[in-house]
Amino acid sequence: MKILHFSDLHIVPAGQRLFGLNPAQQLQQLIDHALQHHGDADLCVITGDLTHKGEVGAYEVLAEKLQQLPMPVQLLVGNHDDRHHFRSYFPDQSVDSHGFVQRIVDTDLYTLVFLDTLSVGSPEGELCAQRLQWLSQAIATSHKPILLFSHHPIMDLQFPSMDWIKLREHEEVMALIKQDNKVAYMFAGHVHRPAAGIWHGVPFATVSGASHQHHLHFTQTGASDSSLEPAGYGVISVLAHSITVHFQLAQNYARFAYQGPPLRLRAKT
Numbered sequence: 001m002k003i004l005h006f007s008d009l010h011i012v013p014a015g016q017r018l019f020g021l022n023p024a025q026q027l028q029q030l031i032d033h034a035l036q037h038h039g040d041a042d043l044c045v046i047t048g049d050l051t052h053k054g055e056v057g058a059y060e061v062l063a064e065k066l067q068q069l070p071m072p073v074q075l076l077v078g079n080h081d082d083r084h085h086f087r088s089y090f091p092d093q094s095v096d097s098h099g100f101v102q103r104i105v106d107t108d109l110y111t112l113v114f115l116d117t118l119s120v121g122s123p124e125g126e127l128c129a130q131r132l133q134w135l136s137q138a139i140a141t142s143h144k145p146i147l148l149f150s151h152h153p154i155m156d157l158q159f160p161s162m163d164w165i166k167l168r169e170h171e172e173v174m175a176l177i178k179q180d181n182k183v184a185y186m187f188a189g190h191v192h193r194p195a196a197g198i199w200h201g202v203p204f205a206t207v208s209g210a211s212h213q214h215h216l217h218f219t220q221t222g223a224s225d226s227s228l229e230p231a232g233y234g235v236i237s238v239l240a241h242s243i244t245v246h247f248q249l250a251q252n253y254a255r256f257a258y259q260g261p262p263l264r265l266r267a268k269t
């Protein structure tokens with residue numbers, strides 16, 4: 001199974017810009033690259049911050065863009081989204097019994113669990129008692145290893161300007177994960193950077209933003225500075241005994257792509 005992992009699109013209504021960028025155009029570069037190189041992907045997951053301010057007009061732009069993707073798309077919400085506007089614009093994206101944008105997708109080898117970590121009015125992530133209960137049940141009832149997707153990272157990344165706005169209930173989630181040992185990999189957005197590591201024995205990865213990035217600064221506290229580093233996405237290859245994550249930069253790809261004859265090292269004679 002091949003999964004495309006996009007995140008942090010920060011789409012704005014038509015005619016507006018963000019940090020001098022056109023987020024819809026940024027997303028288009030990812031879509032173009034993904035369709036050219038990974039059109040065979042089985043799924044595209046977009047881990048939240050679909051829009052910058054959650055306006056209906058922004059979801060309208062997003063819906064039009066996503067029509068180009070031939071594979072199923074799983075959408076999560078982030079702290080920049082508006083859950084109500086999202087649900088009204090994407091009624092096909094299922095929600096749990098309390099209306100949170102979280103769901104379970106069963107595949108041959110893995111159970112995919114998608115979380116809603118949006119805390120209205122706060123940049124921090126939240127899993128309230130209802131959402132924690134839902135996650136507890138999702139883990140307990142899965143008969144397969146789990147791939148866990150969320151907008152907010154559950155773990156610290158040694159990146160102070162992002163760590164203070166990770167998931168607030170990280171200790172509760174850690175306890176759930178340790179209880180069953182079924183979570184095989186965790187994927188998140190929010191960071192606007194590719195990062196990978198292991199947290200309490202569980203590997204994790206975050207991906208670049210589709211729009212702007214965050215400047216990597218290990219001592220800056222408070223809000224992070226945005227940067228105009230190239231946008232990118234993740235390509236997750238999932239096999240029975242192997243999960244590989246490739247981090248692909250996709251912005252202005254055509255400008256840098258090598259167009260000449262194949263470059264190959266010659267064997268020494």
Ligand SMILES: [Fe+2]
Pocket residue numbers: 008010049078080190191192209
């Ligand atoms: Fe974001």
